[in-house]
Amino acid sequence: MSCCGPKNCNDLDEDREGPSEGDLARFGGDDINCPACGASVYHDAALCHECGHAILDRETGRKIPLWIPLLAAAAALGIILMYVIRIV
Secondary structure, three states: OOOOOOOOHHHOOOOOOOOOHHHHHHHOOOOEEOOOOOOEEOOOOOEOOOOOOEOOHHHHOOOOOOHHHHHHHHHHHHHHHHHHHHHO
16 A cells, blocks of 8 residues: 655654644744643634633733624614615
8 A cells, every 4th residue: 555645654753743843943932822722823813722711812911803793783774774775
């Protein structure tokens, strides 16, 4: 049976998981701790890879940009106005 990956399976990382040391040096440093279990997770992760806890924006200190709720309100108002205009 042949391997479906690289020419030789030995070309893969031993653990076949996780970032390389080079990637950690370039992209590391933004990690946060999971509020549930304390594991280190990427700053933009939605779930903790250890316990599965959902990381919420309020737990990371990130704020929702102002344009998102304004756009949602404008869309809702537009839908309501279209409904009212069709009835009248």
